[in-house]
Amino acid sequence: MEGTITTEVFNREKAEATVKALRESFRSGKTKTYEWRASQLEGIAKLIKEKESDITEALKSDLAKPEMETYLHEISLAKSACLFALKNLKKWMKPEKVPASITTFPSSARIVSEPLGVILVISAWNYPFLLSIEPVIGAIVAGNTVVLKPSEIAPATSELFAKFLPEYVDSSCVKVVEGGVPETTALLEQKWDKIFYTGNGKVARIVMAAAAKHLTPVSLELGGKSPVLVDSDVNLKVAVKRIAVGKWGSNNGQACVAPDYIITTKSFAPQLVESLKITLERFYGKDPLESADLSRIVNLNHFKRLTDFLDDEKVSDKIVYGGQRNEKQLKISPTVLLDVPLDSLIMKDEIFGPLLPIVTVDKLEDSYEFINSVAANPLAAYIFTKNKKHEEEFINNVPAGGILVNDTILHLANPHLPFGGVGESGIGAYHGKFSFDAFSHKKAILSRGFSGEAKARYPPYTTGKQKILRGLINGSIVALFLALIGFPRD
Template sequence: MENPAEEEAVGVGFDGARAAVLVAGLRRGFASGRTRSYEWRAAQLKGIVRMIDDKEAEIMAALHDDLAKPHMESYLHEISLAKAACTFALKEMKRWMKPEKVPTSITTFPSSAEIVSEPVGVVLVISAWNYPFLLSIDPVIGAIAAGNAVALKPSEVAPATSSLFATILPKYTDNSCVKVVEGSIPETTALLEQKWDKIFYTGNGKVGRIVMTAAAKHLTPVALELGGKCPVLVDSNVNVKVATKRIAVGKWGCNNGQACVAPDYILTTKSFAPTLVDAMKKTLEKFYGKDPLESPDLSRIVNAKHFRRLTSLLDDEKVSGTIVYGGQQDEKHLKIAPTLLLDVPHDSLIMKEEIFGPLLPIITFNEVEDCLDFINSKAKPLAAYLFTKDKRLEERFVKTVSAGGMLINDTALHLANPHLPFGGVGESGIGAYHGKFSFDSFSHKKAVLSRGFGGEAPARYPPYTPQKQKILRGLINGSIIALLLAILGWPRG
């Protein structure tokens, strides 16, 4: 039976003391051992699948309340991906849980060795507001698949989805080992004061540093899924019609640019820029009409604070006169039209910080090589995109550009492949997840070496002699003769 104090901990007045009660309850649940069994893990994941099926309409309504997200986008980018992550884990989990047999060395002969995946324990997931359903439940799926007890802190910036999680997740999962904590900075701070076995945070670098600082107090490992300015290099050797459609859907079809993998800026050559800009304009008008502020297929900006942040980027005097398409704003409905800017100054605010919205600068250089140099002069992005038919350029891009992940001739789709890790590098994040990488992220890989009582090698024991040292040196260097002598027990004593 649930402890009433634990129930109260996730309600009103959540503070450090109640956070400690919540963590203690999760630790009791984990210590009972039930989260380690395949049956428990599978039951929770099946419950999440049922939750998604049963509550699809409520999930879509919450996403629309929070972001005016189109239903098609809600289904494609959140609901279907969350369900796919869960069903993939259910299909593969038994295989993931099996110990991995590994070779042994001559120095441990005779022996067997394996790597055992064990749950790290009690974990905290702090999620983001831009994909508030997917980015909350996807790490939770990984934590459960790995056998952990988990607390989920949804983003308060998406209050409808946060409230929905608090209401429905306990009805479909084991509430003693899976908890939801609502709230804002005070509640998150209270949670970060506790000792966790892992913290998984999705968001921005500023808060990521706060999470790492708090985790350092307890030497708690962290996974940070951050962002960055994701570049798109467009070569002149492309199908420009297809390229602009894929760039546009990756930018404005992903939450109106409010996505960590959305293209942040385009790089191309000066000679090709007019062709690219003209094609982008035609694509955007086809997608969102002549008055994009009226389009039902564009999400709104999440709140007034972020709306003002984005409009301030356009108000920067350094970008004056660079808008070549869009720029319309509707503050009342928190809408900003898809906006193209050509050759904004490199030191402008829009090129210094992650845009996270519907504004897309296009920067031009004389040569493609200059574009590569520009990308590599910046912080490592979460994603990097290249459009080209030139295989040599593709090879050079993959070899020389460091990014969390990359796509050739498309945007954003790499995160939908559960066989690929999704995560950042450097400023764009620490660690990776999706598919087995989620399971691994919440697992400790325990080394297990097993030996019987035979096969003694007296040479390893004192008193040490020159002869024993010779045998041990031979063993370390892989000598078959030394191995045979060791098996025969020589030298004696």
């Protein structure tokens, strides 16, 4: 297939040829038209509809992801992103009229959204369908050509893209490159007009270093230790269900916005723990390792990384629920830990798995400094409270990529909100119109006719002209009038 590049032959020369071909397609101008963009979005929507069972099977193979999660978190969100873009594409493409200023009178001003050119999307393994296709949708809707590099850690989904995407989109403008580090390295050696990377901070630094050689702009969607602050005034039954589904109902904790740890008061912690135990048993049964509703850990390396957290002598006696594991099945049960030491391994790195530590404080106000000291700028931060004062304090004191009050993870489903990190949790944002903007250059246009000449702007510069120009800059209507009629004449 024209849009598929096999890993056996993909090297630096192939990467260079791929970029060259995409640049030629972009320069032809066809991707800039509304018709081309709309037809590609329609093709992707058709792919999602016709290949839903294939997508479900691929995610089951890669992550043992429950069918319900696959539909809710990947298929439905990808379909919604596509249809939302189709609905709003004409509006987004229209030039945006903006006010002109007195210093440029008479004139008109507008902003034109211009495609950047040739885009590289490097996606992640934890939501391998959604996190691949949604940035591609953004690149297409903005009028670009694009290479998708799916994650090799989710090989079934990667193969699905390579096999089917060229059948539904223009393969001269949208290509899939499979492979691992060598293929990604070959791609990063090329000059792109933008790189969109989803993953971890370590690889993000490699991506930024490669991009810097060509002054290529980047969007980085990373992660972090997303905190959950739980007040004692909440509806505990509802709050715990929402925390649990956000943690364990999201790839068994393998999600960049999954709750990483809870903070609550010492006095309220026992009630919270007891409610978590009841809820988790209701969700996943007495033997959660046998539950069909829990994803497995993606591979043995991540499994051992998570069990190292549990086997740390500082936390091994802090487990209050769960802790079971099965290496052969790559499964770890939902696990709750109470009062873990702040210098333990589990509190130093993003967990990205089914382990949920609870940290206790004397009063909620003590939480803000702690959150910012553990891992500043998380991708998401959550608070459960009925207290508006606590809510506002949390919003004002926690510099997260996004904040959700009285729930978890749902904010990313609103296409009118930007989704992205800040600092260690990422650069840039996307979703909805923000995806269109992420892959566009905002070109400033100022238009003037040949009337309305202000003689004061031209040499020779006299004292009188300087007064008029100062008046113009300060917004003086009198100065504008004098400039237009040619005063002063000296």
